[in-house]
Amino acid sequence: MNPLTFTAKNIADAALTTTGCAIVPIFGRGKLPLAAQQLDQASNGAIKAAIKLGDFRGETGEKLMLPGAGASKRILLVGCGVASKFDRGKARQFSTAVYTAINQTRAKDAVAYIAELSIKNGDASWLCHNLAQTLTAASYRYTNTVTKPKAPFKLAKLTVCPGKSISIRSAQRALDTGRYTGLGVNHACELANLPGNVCTPGYLVGQARKLVRDHPTKLKLSVIEEKKMSTLGMGALLSVSAGSAQPAKLIVLNYTGADAKHKPYILVGKGITFDSGGISLKPGAKMDEMKYDMGGAASVFGTLSAISKMELPLNVIGIIAAAENMPGSRATKPGDVVTSMSGKTIEILNTDAEGRLVLCDALTYAERFNPKAVIDIATLTGACVVALGSHATGLYSNQDKLSEQLLEAGIEAHDRAWQMPLWDDYKKQLKTNFADLSNIGGPGGGSITAACFLSSFAEKYPWAHLDIAGTAWTSGPKGATGRPVAMLTQYLMDRAGK
Numbered sequence: 255m256n257p258l259t260f261t262a263k264n265i266a267d268a269a270l271t272t273t274g275c276a277i278v279p280i281f282g283r284g285k286l287p288l289a290a291q292q293l294d295q296a297s298n299g300a301i302k303a304a305i306k307l308g309d310f311r312g313e314t315g316e317k318l319m320l321p322g323a324g325a326s327k328r329i330l331l332v333g334c335g336v337a338s339k340f341d342r343g344k345a346r347q348f349s350t351a352v353y354t355a356i357n358q359t360r361a362k363d364a365v366a367y368i369a370e371l372s373i374k375n376g377d378a379s380w381l382c383h384n385l386a387q388t389l390t391a392a393s394y395r396y397t398n399t400v401t402k403p404k405a406p407f408k409l410a411k412l413t414v415c416p417g418k419s420i421s422i423r424s425a426q427r428a429l430d431t432g433r434y435t436g437l438g439v440n441h442a443c444e445l446a447n448l449p450g451n452v453c454t455p456g457y458l459v460g461q462a463r464k465l466v467r468d469h470p471t472k473l474k475l476s477v478i479e480e481k482k483m484s485t486l487g488m489g490a491l492l493s494v495s496a497g498s499a500q501p502a503k504l505i506v507l508n509y510t511g512a513d514a515k516h517k518p519y520i521l522v523g524k525g526i527t528f529d530s531g532g533i534s535l536k537p538g539a540k541m542d543e544m545k546y547d548m549g550g551a552a553s554v555f556g557t558l559s560a561i562s563k564m565e566l567p568l569n570v571i572g573i574i575a576a577a578e579n580m581p582g583s584r585a586t587k588p589g590d591v592v593t594s595m596s597g598k599t600i601e602i603l604n605t606d607a608e609g610r611l612v613l614c615d616a617l618t619y620a621e622r623f624n625p626k627a628v629i630d631i632a633t634l635t636g637a638c639v640v641a642l643g644s645h646a647t648g649l650y651s652n653q654d655k656l657s658e659q660l661l662e663a664g665i666e667a668h669d670r671a672w673q674m675p676l677w678d679d680y681k682k683q684l685k686t687n688f689a690d691l692s693n694i695g696g697p698g699g700g701s702i703t704a705a706c707f708l709s710s711f712a713e714k715y716p717w718a719h720l721d722i723a724g725t726a727w728t729s730g731p732k733g734a735t736g737r738p739v740a741m742l743t744q745y746l747m748d749r750a751g752k
Contacts, residue, residue: 258393260386260433261413262425265289265365269296269324273413274361276326277352279371281337282312289367289415290331297323301331315347317355330355330364334371341374345381346668349388353407357392362410369417378420383432385414390436391736396447431564431752435667435743438560439736442552446727446734450528450545455495455503455576458525458551462505462574465555469562472511478504488615490594494608495577497532497585502577504616505551507558509570511750517626518569519746521558522616524609524632525551525576532579532605533587546734547609549726550631551576556739557746566750571623575612579605591689595619596711601689609634610693610704614711627656627716629745630708631738632723637700639724646672647738648721650705656716663745669738671720674702681706 265271268278268289278290278301286294286301294301300320304310310318316333323329332351334340348371356364366385373381393407416425445453445461459477466473480501483492488504495502505525508518526547530536536544554572561570586592590602592611595618600611609632620628638648647664649671651657657673664670680702683695691710695703705719725737 257410258390258407259411260429261411262382262416262422262429263413264369264417264422265415268292268326268365268367271365272325273327273363273365275328275330275356275359275364277330277332277364277366279332279334279348279368280312281334281340284337287367287370293323293326293329297329301329304331314344315351317351319355319359328359328361337372339374340372342376342380342668345371345373345376345384346388349385350392352385353389353392356409357407360408362408363412364409365413365415367415369415378416379424379428382414382416382425382428386429386432387436387740390433391439394440394443396444396733398444398448399452431747434560434563435740437563438556438739438743441559442556442736442739443734445552445555446546446549448545450578453527453545453548454500455525455527455578456500458527458548458574458576459503459505461555462507465507465559472509472562472565473558474508474510476506478506486619487593487595487597489592490600490611491575491577491615493586493590493592493602494526494579494611497582498578498580499582500527500578504619505574505576507572509558509562509572511565511567512569516569518571518623519749520571520573520620520623520625520628521554521742522613522620522628522630523551523554523572523574524548524613524630524634525574526609526612527576527578529579529606529608530581532585532608533581534604534606535581536606540729543727543729543732546727547633548576549633549722549734552734553631553722553737553739553742556736557742560739560743561746564747564752566746566752568746568750570746573616573620575616577612579608594711598691598710599689601686601692603692604694607693607704610707613708617708617711617717621714625715627718628712629660629718629720629742631720631742633726634721635701635704635723638721641701642672642724644724644728646670647725647741648701649673649718650676650709650721651718652676652709652712653716656718659748660718660741660745663748664738664741667740667744669741671738671741674705676702676705676709
């Protein structure tokens with residue numbers, strides 16, 4: 255658990271406030287904000303002197319650490335550019351600059367004076383949320399399998415002075431939701447970063463149990479084992495785990511925040527804990543990154559963790575289809591035909607297109623909950639990386655309203671998606687002479703035909719598919735991003751009216 259906490263509190267005189275670091279945002283032109291004036295006077299004009307000398311110009315993201323004055327041990331000046339152009343993008347740069355500068359110190363507590371930061375396309379609540387989320391997510395360190403981990407973020411407490419444009423109660427709520435979202439992102443990063451010999455389908459079951467123990471009044475867990483999957487007819491999911499010594503698991507986490515009469519929102523995560531490609535073996539280069547093929551499952555864990563801490567007043571079900579795709583002697587072969595839970599038969603032309611096979615049975619299983627909406631999240635196709643790179647998640651949906659809600663949530667959270675076509679024209683590529691449909695649709699439009707495949711199993715409810723193959727992790731430096739936890743959390747907060 256990240257120890258960093260946030261407190262909203264307005265302070266009359268910055269020079270009289272005891273703190274390890276006073277954080278003062280300064281615009282490039284105009285008079286100094288009140289907190290800066292108070293600290294400048296206490297430091298015998300050190301802030302104005304630095305500006306006059308040209309050591310600090312107030313440019314966006316610029317940082318200058320000065321010796322302490324008054325009761326502050328340090329003074330951090332952070333540039334915010336031109337006041338009239340200070341928007342959400344500049345505010346995000348401010349939050350990042352604060353983290354970068356504080357991380358180079360040993361300060362355990364700090365005070366951020368943000369009362370005079372006016373955002374063009376945002377407000378004080380948004381700024382508090384962003385600041386807390388940014389610092390919390392940036393403070394994540396992977397420690398599980400290393401003996402000398404990266405030095406931890408020393409800051410344990412940040413007091414934020416939001417000014418009179420927002421009540422302290424509202425500011426505290428925004429800080430809390432930002433922190434919980436950041437912790438959810440970190441939760442997803444931790445699971446995705448674990449190696450495949452640690453993070454197996456069974457390990458994910460253990461993590462689900464731990465999540466329930468942390469939130470026993472809100473979360474319940476059920477786990478479907480392979481024997482029950484066979485009884486349910488989940489031939490597609492079982493075809494993926496057939497070559498592995500690790501049995502598949504279907505993990506169902508039920509978050510109850512509203513009356514049972516309210517239909518649940520369902521998040522379905524692809525949980526391929528390692529993807530060798532099966533018999534259709536992947537190239538060896540970068541195959542180690544296929545531990546990230548459970549990024550969709552990790553995002554479901556992270557989102558449920560965040561909303562459980564927020565205690566959102568709605569019902570959410572997380573379904574995680576967990577399996578390992580290996581080329582064992584019992585592995586599914588190209589050309590094999592399997593029967594899905596829906597009853598549709600599938601010709602498996604490529605065993606490396608396994609994510610859609612575990613997801614299709616999970617999507618059919620979701621029908622029994624009479625969902626309000628279903629969103630699946632998957633590191634599904636390299637084709638999506640080619641199309642959108644690492645900036646945008648690919649979004650597909652059978653309902654325009656759901657698409658718009660997710661796009662808006664992505665913009666709000668700066669965890670953006672781009673809507674892709676889901677036309678019947680592409681579905682023709684999935685036709686085969688030997689089954690109801692094949693699991694690949696040829697070289698053209700690979701991300702689209704994969705989404706079309708999934709849409710065939712999501713016809714009974716509003717559904718969206720998020721292809722996060724380009725956004726779930728980075729190759730340099732290598733590590734999980736925790737996306738799209740921020741988007742999903744914002745989407746659910748919007749549905750809850752928060």
